[in-house]
Amino acid sequence: MAEALLVLEDGRTFRGEPFGAEGETFGEAVFSTGMSGYQETLTDPSYHRQVVVMTAPHVGNTGMNDEDPESSRIWVAGYVVRDPARVPSSWRSRRSLDDALRDQGVVGISGVDTRALTRHLRERGAMRVGISTVETDPAALLARVKESAEMTGLELADEVTTSEPYVVPAVGEKRFTVAAVDLGIKSNTPRMMSERGIEVHVLPAVSTIDDVLAVQPDGLFFSNGPGDPAATTHQIELLEAALQRGIPYFGICFGNQLFGRALGFGTYKLKYGHRGINQPVMDRTTGRVEVTAHNHGFAVDAPLDRPTTTPYGEASVSHICLNDNVVEGLELRDADGNLKSFSVQYHPEAAAGPHDAAYLFDRFCELMGDKA
The missing domain is CATH 3.50.30.20 (Carbamoyl-phosphate synthase small subunit, N-terminal domain)
Structure with a gap:
């Protein structure tokens, strides 16, 4: 044999x-x-x-x-x-x-x-x-x-992104337009947004702020993806430009790590990462515990016990992993405490399951509706 x-x-x-x-x-x-x-x-x-x-x-x-x-x-x-x-x-x-x-x-x-x-x-x-x-x-x-190459220091989003922009139309009445930067997007993500009346313009990883503004978005989304967030610069510059303009932002997985870096936090490599569809996470804004899907080897280094002042507002940790207290989400609020942007480290699109975190897409819709 x-x-x-x-x-x-x-x-x-x-x-x-x-x-x-x-x-x-x-x-x-x-x-x-x-x-x-x-x-x-x-x-x-x-x-x-x-x-x-x-x-x-x-x-x-x-x-x-x-x-x-x-x-x-x-x-x-x-x-x-x-x-x-x-x-x-x-x-x-x-x-x-x-x-x-x-x-x-x-x-x-x-x-x-x-x-x-x-x-x-x-x-x-x-x-x-x-x-x-x-x-x-x-x-x-x-x-x-x-x-062979080590994962630390690798910038890989350009190797997995779409080569051309494409649109996933809203199901039913169109409510919002979102520019989704593809850093390794899973197909269920734009599908879940479209089911909520969002017209999703999926853009290549090399897109600029002008490319984003050209679709006249109500919100900006960064997807999951591979590689070391510390090796990425272009997408962080894009995100910083969007935050300066007050565009509501939602990021997942790699998009959470890049959000953290845009807010001034560092990132680091986990010993063996979180991967699977059975990871417990607490949403600190509600106290609710979710069973979630994960795939990440890097994490954001942000303080759990206090907010951080950034050029864009007050940033704080919104979600934590209950296994090891790793940062699993960030949120950005204005001086009045209103939510401006947020991200999570795990996969709310969760294909295959679980579906505990699907509410985050609704939170994104509420955020864009408040901005309007």
Whole structure:
């Protein structure tokens, strides 16, 4: 039987069987704790350059369909599973997970003790990794792992963004127009906005403030996306120009990190990040706890105990992760305490689920309505 090899940058080695395409791949090893939603995970552009380890032991049982992808392709750099389904079983399935990975050239490995691998990453932190179906010598693969790029310092939004602007029309009566800067947007995000009467103009990551103003937006949105927020400058300049003009802003995930930087806060790399669809977050403005979908390896460094004065108003932490008190949301208010802009670190569009945070799209509508 054919073998596959996985080697972490600290030398820890796992052997298994090929899953998906044959060949060799490198990226940052991260783990996702979702028990379902693997198709949405695979097609989330935020996973660009990352090798995803699934903590759920059995993966692929519902196959792959044509309705649930969050983008036009699989973005993960590699895929690690313990026990792949031998035969998919779902009336919606059009192909097996193994076939989809093979068709799109994604190298994976199965038969791995993913519990041991996940424990290793939790203890040592996310790190570079290589998977190969052609190399049998761990030392040789380790040498190539150490030559591969680290996630810290990478600016990747330009690699996943749309090449041309496009419009997602409002469903029913049009209420608002939003300029959505695509840093790695998931398709369910403009869909959820359109369902609320928002005409969404999705713009490339390289867009300028003039491009944003040209669509005469009621609000500005920054999407999720991959890479190190500290390596990004262009989108922060765009956001600062929008905040100076008083345009209501809503950002998620990478958009939260860039909002933090525009407000003057720093960002830092988490030891192993938050990834999965079962992360508890508290909305400090309401005291409500939400079960949320996450995919981030960086976070905003902002004080939890006090607001911060910025050139645009008073900024404060609106959401925190209940597992580790990591900043999960920011809000900006004027001198009278009125909300001007906000962001969250997690994914309120949540495909696949949960849907506890869908109210944030309604909050964005209320914000734009107040501004009008």
